[in-house]
Amino acid sequence: MVSSMARAFVTGWPIGHSRSPLVHGYWLKQFGINGDYLRHPCKVEDFENFIKTFNTNGFIGGNVTLPHKETAFSSIEKTDATATRLGAVNTVWIEDDEIVGANTDGYGFMANLDEFVPNWSDENRLKRGALVLGAGGAARAIIDSLMQRGFKRITIANRTLIRAVELREMFGEPCQAIAYEDIGDAEKQSSIIINTTSVGMAGTELESDTPISLNEFSSDTIVNDIVYTPLITPLLHEAKTSGMKAVDGLGMLLHQAVPGFEKWFGVRPEVTKELRAVLLADLGEVS
Ligand code: NAP
Numbered sequence: 001m002v003s004s005m006a007r008a009f010v011t012g013w014p015i016g017h018s019r020s021p022l023v024h025g026y027w028l029k030q031f032g033i034n035g036d037y038l039r040h041p042c043k044v045e046d047f048e049n050f051i052k053t054f055n056t057n058g059f060i061g062g063n064v065t066l067p068h069k070e071t072a073f074s075s076i077e078k079t080d081a082t083a084t085r086l087g088a089v090n091t092v093w094i095e096d097d098e099i100v101g102a103n104t105d106g107y108g109f110m111a112n113l114d115e116f117v118p119n120w121s122d123e124n125r126l127k128r129g130a131l132v133l134g135a136g137g138a139a140r141a142i143i144d145s146l147m148q149r150g151f152k153r154i155t156i157a158n159r160t161l162i163r164a165v166e167l168r169e170m171f172g173e174p175c176q177a178i179a180y181e182d183i184g185d186a187e188k189q190s191s192i193i194i195n196t197t198s199v200g201m202a203g204t205e206l207e208s209d210t211p212i213s214l215n216e217f218s219s220d221t222i223v224n225d226i227v228y229t230p231l232i233t234p235l236l237h238e239a240k241t242s243g244m245k246a247v248d249g250l251g252m253l254l255h256q257a258v259p260g261f262e263k264w265f266g267v268r269p270e271v272t273k274e275l276r277a278v279l280l281a282d283l284g285e286v287s
Contacts, residue, residue: 006035009062061093093263106145108256125191129153134196135163200233
């Protein structure tokens with residue numbers, strides 16, 4: 001039986017850790033919408049069928065996470081410009097009886113910085129450039145956003161150099177790829193450093209590490225860590241003690257959810273201090 005309640009999903013494998021139901025559940029309650037947002041675990045072998053038919057199973061749309069973002073892109077005919085550039089989809093909905101896919105990770109990244117450091121992409125900072133640590137899926141969306149914002153120089157540093165080189169080839173100018181040990185004077189002028197690696201994440205053997213030392217960077221450097229467990233990673237702690245502007249990754253998670261909710265339920269929600277406090281409490285952090 002198909003439920004009359006509007007239902008959206010987050011699908012991945014595994015999916016039990018996802019905080020997205022908490023975010024969308026908060027907004028559904030806030031707006032008094034008769035809807036639901038559910039975790040839908042989906043194995044790799046079942047995903048293509050699921051994503052092509054979710055609308056016949058009572059869903060109005062949803063979010064797609066690891067490891068399915070690329071398969072979602074190749075399974076859906078209509079995708080927005082960002083998803084098309086990245087070859088990865090994280091949000092789907094129905095428009096004129098057709099499934100549409102978008103990628104909102106980069107939007108979430110930028111909206112978080114716009115909220116906490118409004119001048120993060122002013123002319124001077126665009127010229128000084130950005131240093132991106134890591135070359136995985138999140139780095140891709142972030143590099144794309146930095147290019148859309150107009151950063152004149154984007155250096156991708158990664159443990160496995162070849163993965164950084166692949167991203168440099170994918171994006172072209174103004175990106176360059178280097179190994180961590182080759183971070184030099186030019187990179188130390190960067191106006192922003194973004195950690196997209198899992199280094200510093202709680203519950204891993206890397207939880208007390210930082211991907212690089214911030215020693216020789218200018219004190220006006222913005223440091224953004226997209227890892228949000230813990231909220232203040234060792235890298236952000238070092239940034240704070242060096243007098244730098246430290247921006248955590250929780251806002252990226254919250255802001256990337258906004259466009260999807262609007263598509264499914266017809267209201268554009270806001271990322272508020274209250275919502276952030278709900279998530280912080282769930283993460284065991286003090287707001
Ligand atoms: P991914 O595709 O698996 O990439 C992982 C990256 O971390 C790679 O660059 C990898 O380097 C690097 N790395 C892993 N272990 C390392 C180590 N010991 N030393 C140095 N580098 C190491 O993962 P992803 O999807 O990009 O996600 C990366 C992180 O971002 C995760 O912690 C994830 O939770 C977080 N994230 C946050 C948000 C948000 O909304 N805030 C959104 C997306 C992701 P190699 O290439 O050398 O392996």
